[in-house]
Amino acid sequence: MLGPLELPVFPSCYDCLAWSADGELAIAAGEYIQILTPKNPAEHDSTQAINNWQSTRFRVNVFTNNEWPTIFPQNRDNFSLGAEQSLSTVVALAWSPPGLAKYRRCVLAVLTSNLLLSLYEPVGAQGKWTRVTIVNTILKEHFQSVVKEEALGLRKSNIRSFAWSPPLKVPVTDIGPHAIAPVESRWGFHLLSIANDDNDVIFLRTQSAPTEPLSYTAEVLSVTPIHDDSIYPQIDPSSIFATVLKSKTKILSIAWGPWLLPSTKKQKSVTGNLAVVYGTKLKVMQLDVDLALLSQGSDAGSIASSRENTAICHPDMDGYQITGPLKWFHKDHSKTIFLSAGSLTGLLSINLPIDSYRGKKSGSRQIQLQQLPFHETPAHEDDDAPRHLEPITAMTITMDESQNPVLHLGTAGGYTASKPLDPGSEEQLSEVPWNKHLDDIREKYDFDRDLGGLAVARVWGMATYREMSAVGITVHPGDMVEYRTAAEERLTIIVSGPNESQPDVSPTTSQDKREAALSYILHSDDEEQDRPPLSHRILYAAACATIIDSDNEDLQAQAHKVLVRLATVTGADLSEELSKCAGPRGAIASKSGDMLQGPGMGMFERCDICDAGVGWYSSEEAQCASGHVFVRCSLTALAIQDPGLSKLCASCGREYLNEDEIDSADTDLQSSCRMLFDAFDTCVYCDGKFRC
Known part of the structure; x- marks a missing residue:
């Protein structure tokens, strides 16, 4: 009461x-x-x-x-003394x-x-x-x-x-199967x-x-x-x-x-x-x-x-x-x-x-x-x-x-x-x-x-x-x-x-919004989508998150397509990821030092503390080869290695990257995050509002 x-x-x-x-x-x-x-x-x-x-x-x-x-x-007509x-x-x-x-x-x-x-x-x-x-x-x-x-x-x-x-x-109006309604709507x-x-x-x-x-x-x-x-x-x-x-x-x-x-x-x-x-x-x-x-x-x-x-x-x-x-x-x-x-x-x-x-x-x-x-x-x-x-x-x-x-x-x-x-x-x-x-x-x-x-x-x-x-x-x-x-x-x-009863300020749960976000990211480079492609790092993270957590066959197929394109464009070796798209799913090992310095190194995550590669075993948590643990962004699935780079859902407390705090030198990642958070401006799990 x-x-x-x-x-x-x-x-x-x-x-x-x-x-x-x-x-x-x-x-x-x-x-x-x-x-x-x-x-x-x-x-x-x-x-x-x-x-x-x-x-x-x-x-x-x-x-x-x-x-x-x-x-x-x-x-006296124009002056308000009171x-x-x-x-x-x-x-x-x-x-x-x-x-x-x-x-x-x-x-x-x-x-x-x-x-x-x-x-x-x-x-x-x-x-x-x-x-x-x-x-x-x-x-x-x-x-x-x-x-x-x-x-x-x-x-x-x-x-x-x-x-x-x-x-x-x-x-x-008709916005397509893999698009999000504009802000005005x-x-x-x-x-x-x-x-x-x-x-x-x-x-x-x-x-x-x-x-x-x-x-x-x-x-x-x-x-x-x-x-x-x-x-x-x-x-x-x-x-x-x-x-x-x-x-x-x-x-x-x-x-x-x-x-x-x-x-x-x-x-x-x-x-x-x-x-x-x-x-x-x-x-x-x-x-x-x-x-x-x-x-x-x-x-x-x-x-x-x-x-x-x-x-x-x-x-x-x-x-x-x-x-x-x-x-x-x-x-x-x-x-x-x-x-x-x-x-x-x-x-x-x-x-x-x-x-x-x-x-x-x-x-x-x-x-x-x-x-x-x-x-x-x-x-x-x-x-x-x-x-x-x-x-x-x-x-x-x-x-x-x-x-x-x-x-x-x-x-x-x-x-x-x-x-x-x-x-x-x-x-x-x-x-x-x-x-x-x-x-x-x-x-x-x-x-x-x-x-x-x-x-x-x-x-x-x-x-x-x-x-x-x-x-x-x-x-x-x-x-x-x-x-x-x-x-x-x-x-x-x-x-x-x-x-x-006490007023419930928690938003209604949207179970499909997380998969809609993954679909939006993975289809961002399709020719029929009228929007610029996202950063290779975000595309790779979304594909890995789909492999680890999603049971949606359409998303799995799209993740495979994205990984093939990334391997073709960058020349990186993504054979492990591609094999787990088609076969039994499991954790994706962290990349070796040679791969972190080789083709496509910009899309792989590395630990800011020890420079070791960051592996994939969960879409909510990340751990580097040396054991340092980080929280992953609930939208982009990127590891948040600096607490000052995050914002929180005021309802469920999940962490997200704060697009305003991303290093301006990485213009590709910053612009991609801004575009994503314009489309998904509330929590993808509970529709809650963000706070710093």
């Missing part, structure tokens, strides 16, 4: 939890970010829940003068989809109260979290050529809210949407810099300004008050919807929508992206186009005051897309047809709109249930036991509820499965302080990972002014899911 986690921190913003696809739970705690990662099941300590997690904390409000230059006072004088605490955070960071991990984006958006990732063998990019500098460079006024340029580069899009994956492109201080919605394509490690570049795909004179219809638009409100209206909540592939052969673009809360109104920005141009690296201005999607509207929608947050959901092959939005004193549930999502007004008549107020469950049927008027502070979507989506929500007053996301469902809000845990925590706080049942809870954030969900809450006295010191600050995280 996991049990609630009690942390000595206090959240600095609503929606303070974010759970990455790699299993890392990030918590916004004032000037710090706390990262919790579940330990492997073998390391669990069931006596204390917090001991079942790896914990890391780092500071995010320390900026150099180059990162955050001094800004002198400007006019941002300049703030402590730069965390006001929003979100993980990118996997595949953007090194080793295909997730990048953490953190927005601080000084209106700077920073990207973080762990660096080095110790995994120290480091700021790698500030997105504001990218916006500043983009608008410099358009905006000449310094004050307006400052407003254009300040960031109020952001959201990552789902990964934009290129559909897999496995991990997709990473798009980041930003709302600046001038109410521009900016769409960026983010990617790691190819020439500079631990650095990221971003190009602006499209910019759509939002300016609506009728944002507050209850106020006379010609009044001074309406003018002031319009100038101070900001976009404070945005959320990405799913990507839809072209519905006809004539269409070339995929469609995505971004929901934004502008003032108290819900607006939707539609982005159309040409995947072919995006894959070819064409000019950013021609790749995508954005506009407001007016087809997503309902006659009654203008009557609601939207406060956020926002949450989209779409199940594969479903004709309905769900959008949930927090409104004043309730939840607004919107069911959209696919046509409306694509921007076709013909489908707008089928939009279903439902408002669900927040009522406490009455003690008796005759009693009137009290109503909660506080806003929603967190929402998340989980799957129930039948794999049906369920929306969970919580408010600043501790009200929690859930709603199934079914097309045409009129079901009202019901109790969340983890409500008993919340009540127990509140009652314990109430009993310890003798509050007479007046303790209240506040929900600060929700996040999901696979089938698990995490909820961050705090408890407070409800009938007095609360005095709290820093030593008394506590955030309780309730982790729930199937049987409330």
Whole structure:
């Protein structure tokens, strides 16, 4: 049993939890970010829940003068005094989809109260979290050529809210029997949407810099300004008050919807929508992206186009005051897309047809709109249930036991509820499965302080990972002014899911991936393969690993073919290896000193300690003729003779060569390893992510 986690921190913003696809739970705690990662099941300590997690904390409000230059006072429309004088605490955070960071991990984006958006990732063998990019500098460079006024340029580069899009994956086409799907199909492109201080919605394509490690570049795909004179219809638009409100209206909540592939052969673009809360109104920005141009690296201005999607509207929608947050959901092959939005004193549930999502007004008549107020469950049927008027502070979507989506929500007053996301469902809000845990925590706080049942809870954030969900809450006295010191600050995280068990962060096992890697290497020099051949050393190692371990007859035949070619090209004597391809398999003896100095010597391994040959008896371990033992790389099968040249699978612990640490003088081996690890960028045994 996991049990609630009690942390000595206090959240600095609503929606303070974010759970990455790699299993890392990030918590916004004032000037710090706390990262919790579940330990492997073998390391669990069931006596204390917090001991079942790896914990890391780092500071995010320390900026150099180059990162955050001094800004002198400007006019009142373009200068944010609060941002300049703030402590730069965390006001929003979100993980990118996997595949953007090194080793295909997730990048953490953190927005601080000084209106700077920073990207973080762990660096080095110790995994120290480091700021790698500030997105504001990218916006500043983009608008410099358009905006000449310094004050307006400052407003254009300040960031109020952001959201990552789902990964934009290129559909897999026929790639051949011995090829691997390209990176764009496995991990997709990473798009980041930003709302600046001038109410521009900016769409960026983010990617790691190819020439500079631990650095990221971003190009602006499209910019759509939002300016609506009728944002507050209850106020006379010609009044001074309406003018002031319009100038101070900001976009404070945005959320990405799913990507839809072209519905006809004539269409070339995929469609995505971004929901934004502008003032108290819900607006939707539609982005159309040409995947072919995006894959070819064409000019950013021609790749995508954005506009407001007016087809997503309902006659009654203008009557609601939207406060956020926002949450989209779409199940594969479903004709309905769900959008949930927090409104004043309730939840607004919107069911959209696919046509409306694509921007076709013909489908707008089928939009279903439902408002669900927040009522406490009455003690008796005759009693009137009290109503909660506080806003929603967190929402998340989980799957129930039948794999049906369920929306969970919580408010600043501790009200929690859930709603199934079914097309045409009129079901009202019901109790969340983890409500008993919340009540127990509140009652314990109430009993310890003798509050007479007046303790209240506040929900600060929700996040999901696979089938698990995490909820961050705090408890407070409800009938007095609360005095709290820093030593008394506590955030309780309730982790729930199937049987409330510890979340399993180990990836699913792929039994065929190891053989697929061997097949990819052995077929690399086939004429039909559109890729450069690999290093002779890697080809020889893959052939030997196939002889030793594989029972696949096709791989054995291909290994024989590769050895014949290597013997022909290099002139080396490979008769022992060839005989064991066709006959009984067994260990391959280490090469003599004459063979290590003769033809084909570059493909044979020798011990760095004693210069003796290295034999083959296992694809996981190597031993030289003098007895020195080394671990073999789990992908290339080469012996790792220097511990500094390896990287590890974070899940199963297997070792791999680190392509960044290979001697640059051996360009053939280095380029071959880079090509291999681009194709197999996760563990070939368990699909786990790598770490230094």
